[in-house]
Amino acid sequence: MTDNRRFILSLSCPDGVGIVAAVSKLVADNRGWIIEAQHHADQEARRFFMRQEILAESLPFEIDEFRQRFATIAEQFQMDWAISDSAQPKRVVILVSKSGHCLYDLLSRWKSGELVVDIPAVISNHEDFRSLVEWHDIPYYHVPVPREQKDLAYEKIAHLFDTLQGDVMVLARYMQILSRQICDRYPGQIINIHHSFLPSFVGAKPYHQAYQRGVKLIGATCHYVTEALDAGPIIDQDVLRIDHTDATADLVRYGKDIEKTVLARGLRYHVEDRVLLHRNKTIVFR
Numbered sequence: 546m547t548d549n550r551r552f553i554l555s556l557s558c559p560d561g562v563g564i565v566a567a568v569s570k571l572v573a574d575n576r577g578w579i580i581e582a583q584h585h586a587d588q589e590a591r592r593f594f595m596r597q598e599i600l601a602e603s604l605p606f607e608i609d610e611f612r613q614r615f616a617t618i619a620e621q622f623q624m625d626w627a628i629s630d631s632a633q634p635k636r637v638v639i640l641v642s643k644s645g646h647c648l649y650d651l652l653s654r655w656k657s658g659e660l661v662v663d664i665p666a667v668i669s670n671h672e673d674f675r676s677l678v679e680w681h682d683i684p685y686y687h688v689p690v691p692r693e694q695k696d697l698a699y700e701k702i703a704h705l706f707d708t709l710q711g712d713v714m715v716l717a718r719y720m721q722i723l724s725r726q727i728c729d730r731y732p733g734q735i736i737n738i739h740h741s742f743l744p745s746f747v748g749a750k751p752y753h754q755a756y757q758r759g760v761k762l763i764g765a766t767c768h769y770v771t772e773a774l775d776a777g778p779i780i781d782q783d784v785l786r787i788d789h790t791d792a793t794a795d796l797v798r799y800g801k802d803i804e805k806t807v808l809a810r811g812l813r814y815h816v817e818d819r820v821l822l823h824r825n826k827t828i829v830f831r
């Protein structure tokens with residue numbers, strides 16, 4: 546029975562000739578079995594992006610030696626690169642405030658085995674979801690964010706994340722604006738679900754803004770968090786048609802389903818190393 550463990554190689558570098566050949570030659574010379582391969586050349590940016598999944602058991606060496614052997618090619622082509630192990634689940638720390646629909650959804654997908662991650666903790670600025678989270682045998686940390694002590698609160702969250710050896714923080718309707726310090730400390734490691742079709746309706750009350758504007762489409766956006774509010778690189782989006790008969794409460798209700806779907810999809814892309822960042826945009830190898 547073939548062991549389905551894969552090494553996932555993701556890279557970007559200045560575009561040029563011979564990149565695919567060089568990478569594939571290293572794998573082929575070691576009789577490696579490529580399960581999935583995608584690449585993209587951004588002609589405007591003159592940058593090349595690539596993702597390969599290689600069957601771990603097909604290679605005669607472990608991941609550390611694979612990284613050592615790949616480093617030579619990476620230097621030759623000035624690559625930003627990473628090799629991850631599909632058998633090593635990402636450690637996802639979830640942050641939530643008072644709206645629990647995305648938290649419930651992620652916990653359900655995790656409990657059913659659909660979302661293969663480790664959840665070392667849930668952090669909240671309220672006590673609302675302690676019993677739900679602890680029922681899942683997941684530690685719950687209540688970190689209040691008083692207006693005059695926001696930086697101290699975010700230092701506590703950063704210390705918790707480091708102590709828990711988190712790989713990614715998911716803001717699952719966490720309604721506090723993170724400081725520049727914590728955003729800069731974890732670039733590409735904090736994912737938010739914003740309840741609008743960005744760039745429309747930034748802020749805490751997008752459904753109210755959508756209703757007031759009279760739009761015919763609403764949506765949700767999963768993006769990486771930067772200091773600039775709701776302005777980080779977009780990972781995934783979706784929309785839904787609405788009309789004049791829909792009140793703000795209807796938009797909030799419809800929106801919850803879109804938010805859950807878009808966040809789960811965006812998080813899956815991230816934990817499967819399918820997202821590469823370039824400037825303020827993403828390449829997503831779906």
Ligand SMILES: Nc1nc2c(c(=O)[nH]1)N[C@@H](CN(C=O)c1ccc(C(=O)N[C@@H](CCC(=O)O)C(=O)O)cc1)CN2
Pocket residue numbers: 716719720721722723724728737738739740747748749770771772773774775776777
């Ligand atoms: N630095 C960033 N922090 C956060 C981002 C982000 O993109 N960059 N996204 C938000 C989530 N969000 C919308 O998706 C959002 C959350 C909160 C607010 C807001 O105005 N909050 C007020 C307090 C509101 C309250 O207490 O209920 C505030 O912080 O003063 C706007 C947008 C998460 N953080």
